[in-house]
Amino acid sequence: MKQHNQFKKIKSSNSSETKTVSKFSYVFLWSVLFSLSFTSCLDVIEVDLEEATPRVVIDAALQWERDTDGNIQEIKVSKTRGFFYDTPSFIENAFVQIEDEEGNVFSFEEVEAGIYRTENFQPILNRRYFLSVEAEGEVFESEEVMTSVPTIAGIEQTDDGGFAGGQNEVRVFFEDPAGEENFYLFKFFVDFLAFPDFTVLTDEFIDGNVSSVSFSDEDLEVGDVVTVQMHGISRSYYNFLFRLLAQTGAAGGPFQAQPATVRGNIVNKTNDNNFAFGYFSLSEMIEIEVEVGAEN
Secondary structure, eight states, X not given: XXXXXXXXXXXXXXXXXXXXXXXXXXXXXXXXXXXXXHHHTXXXXXXXXXXXXXXXXXXXXXXXXXXXXXOOEEEEEEEOOOTTOOSOEEOOSOEEEEEETTOOEEEEEEEETTEEEESOOOOOTTOEEEEEEEETTEEEEEEEEOBOOOOEEEEEEEEEESSSSOEEEEEEEEEOOTTSOOEXXXXXXXXXXXXXXXXXXXXXXXXXXXXXXXXXXXXOOTTOEEEEEEEEEOHHHHHHHHHHHHHHOGGGOTTSOOXXXXXXXXXXXXXXXXXXXXXXXXXXXXXXXEETTSOO
């Protein structure tokens, strides 16, 4: 196993030529009539889809890459849109703020429609943070803890991976900290995927042991670069992602339509029935790049 699609011209009397042309015209006429008949059977059907009431969507997944300041963070505020609309419906002029348990306040300013940024965020492991968003006359709140992530212990590659074998595969190893409850999110980015491949994992059966997560795809070729992100996440975020991925499938991405509503941890304090979509999370993250077929 190695790792790493004429009319034929003929001479004849005039009557013969006339007969040939007439035959051709006959066939051509019937072909046109048949085509017109078939076309007249095509009707335009208008599908009248009932649209749900638009809801606020708050994308507040903050991640702190290890060995960086983590001071620049962004939150996106938008609304759900109709089935036939491709352009996101961003919410402008919202109030977005995070406060930590020590009373430090981080204000997010709108840098473009629906995108809010701060450049002075202070990520501290195990510290609790509180999110507040005011949009379209309603207040949304949430809280979460910044969660740590262990170190990636190694990378292995094979050209006989995948469910049936025969695919290039990248496997990431890590050592789970013993004696504590841990949850992980892995993201695998590669150019030919519209969305990253997601995997969530609990240490329920691997506590304190070296474990691994792999990525393979039939289109993954030698020379491709796979960007791997490993996140430490909370139990509640793990449960949310587990339900979300179970409905959408990891390869389709978690932001396409789901058959049932998966609610996040963001609460509408003004009107509980008008809940928001999205999630507020904070995770420490490690990112590495792996070239398929190269020595690691």
